[in-house]
Amino acid sequence: MMRKQYVAVIQAGGKGTRMRRLTKDAIPKPMLSMNGKPMLQWQIEQISRYGILDFWIVIGHLGEKIRDYFGDGSRFGVRIQYLEEKEPLGSAGGLYGLKEELQERDFLLIFGDILFDIDWNRMIAFHEAKGARATLLAHPNAHPQDSDLVLLDGAGRVTGIDAKNQERNYWYDNCVNAGLFVLSPDVLQKLYRAKRADLEQDLLLPLMRQGQVFGYRTPEYVKDAGTVERFYAVCREQEAGVPDRKNLEHKQKCVFLDRDGTINRYCGLLHREEQFALEEGAAEAIRRLNASDYLVIVVTNQPVVARGMCGIEDVKRIHRKMQVLLGNAGAYLDDIVFCPHHPDRGYPEENPAYKVACNCRKPSTGMIDAMMKKYHIDLASSYIVGDSTADIQTGKNAGLGTVLLGTGLRGEDGKYKARPDFLADNLLQAAEWILRQEKEG
Numbered sequence: 001m002m003r004k005q006y007v008a009v010i011q012a013g014g015k016g017t018r019m020r021r022l023t024k025d026a027i028p029k030p031m032l033s034m035n036g037k038p039m040l041q042w043q044i045e046q047i048s049r050y051g052i053l054d055f056w057i058v059i060g061h062l063g064e065k066i067r068d069y070f071g072d073g074s075r076f077g078v079r080i081q082y083l084e085e086k087e088p089l090g091s092a093g094g095l096y097g098l099k100e101e102l103q104e105r106d107f108l109l110i111f112g113d114i115l116f117d118i119d120w121n122r123m124i125a126f127h128e129a130k131g132a133r134a135t136l137l138a139h140p141n142a143h144p145q146d147s148d149l150v151l152l153d154g155a156g157r158v159t160g161i162d163a164k165n166q167e168r169n170y171w172y173d174n175c176v177n178a179g180l181f182v183l184s185p186d187v188l189q190k191l192y193r194a195k196r197a198d199l200e201q202d203l204l205l206p207l208m209r210q211g212q213v214f215g216y217r218t219p220e221y222v223k224d225a226g227t228v229e230r231f232y233a234v235c236r237e238q239e240a241g242v243p244d245r246k247n248l249e250h251k252q253k254c255v256f257l258d259r260d261g262t263i264n265r266y267c268g269l270l271h272r273e274e275q276f277a278l279e280e281g282a283a284e285a286i287r288r289l290n291a292s293d294y295l296v297i298v299v300t301n302q303p304v305v306a307r308g309m310c311g312i313e314d315v316k317r318i319h320r321k322m323q324v325l326l327g328n329a330g331a332y333l334d335d336i337v338f339c340p341h342h343p344d345r346g347y348p349e350e351n352p353a354y355k356v357a358c359n360c361r362k363p364s365t366g367m368i369d370a371m372m373k374k375y376h377i378d379l380a381s382s383y384i385v386g387d388s389t390a391d392i393q394t395g396k397n398a399g400l401g402t403v404l405l406g407t408g409l410r411g412e413d414g415k416y417k418a419r420p421d422f423l424a425d426n427l428l429q430a431a432e433w434i435l436r437q438e439k440e441g
Helices: 017-023 039-048 063-070 093-098 120-130 185-190 199-209 228-239 242-246 282-290 312-328 366-375 389-398 427-440
Strands: 007-012 054-059 079-084 107-111 114-117 134-139 149-152 158-162 176-183 213-217 221-224 253-257 294-301 335-339 383-386 401-405 422-424
Touching: 007 039, 007 093, 017 228, 039 054, 039 063, 039 107, 039 114, 054 063, 054 093, 063 079, 079 093, 093 185, 107 114, 114 176, 114 242, 120 134, 120 176, 120 213, 134 149, 134 199, 149 176, 149 213, 158 199, 158 213, 176 185, 176 221, 185 199, 199 213, 221 228, 221 242, 228 242, 253 366, 253 427, 282 294, 282 312, 282 427, 294 366, 312 335, 335 366, 366 389, 383 389, 383 427, 389 401, 401 427, 422 427
Parallel strands: 007 054, 007 107, 054 079, 134 213, 253 294, 253 383, 294 335, 383 401, 401 422
Antiparallel strands: 107 176, 114 221, 134 176, 149 158
């Protein structure tokens, strides 16, 4: 249960110039009908399911259409008040008018052209546990190269936002700002009058420098519907029930992937980023899984750390390269987890801090168990795909379906005797088989 009472603020005042083909400049874009209801109504209903019943809607261009439809909100079981912008004031300027109204209550801030279905209890619990002044929702997507990236440290603090219009000559995490926020009222103290202001640059950036902004990462459904093409795509997904199924209130299905020999070409103990190259068809396989109801999470043993061949940060840099290469191909990973341990001693450069027996190194199930708890995963409906018998034994130990690949080690490591449920030539064939099982089952 939430410990505070929250208000929801929805920014619905833009002119929606990219959507004029649909709005005909007769209604504001949040009032476009999406499977029988205005998109704004879907937003209000999704939020109110979590006991958040007080709303402020920031209106502007054609705002009377919103006011006439929703009124005081009683018809929808909520309480709605309105703040009218006489002129566009950017993503934050209009919030000056709420400075006094919100001085004692944390609030959600949502943009009116986003469709989402998330477990707000989880995000708010994260916000409160971190003692954050601002929390933004971040997630991976299929086009990180033209999205604003959220830069996070190990504690989940936002250290910066790399805007989509900047050149990127580095490997980066596919972690994108989704446009949903939980904010404390003192975030608005920097607004001294009603003037044009940018939420990130003018309000959040100073707080980032103080370590008071956090990023809540989730694979749940949050999509921009602010262009004609995206609006139609979101309509189709919503009609098919995709957003609701992605909500972490519900059990999730997952395909766990090994890394070396599965996603990237096997080259022994990979420990330098220049050694990393995608297996043929791997990006296409992951892209197809992304389009399904399955989460895609990498679980990989990386004993190169214990052996002293590289450090934790080197592994993370390799994983950033993996994310960029996949993102360039329109694919993404919902999470990546790795085990740096190795129990056997005696290697010349070994790092004794990681020379330990653990419960995360496959075929132990520690990494699977952690992801199950984090993302509410139903293991009985999930799979693991890899190139080694250790991957298959991990799946058997965790109660997963198992697929052994003909790439990488091809199961010739010979350490374990567990038999896979399916033999696939490569990751793409494995993904096709898994999706076929879902369709037939």
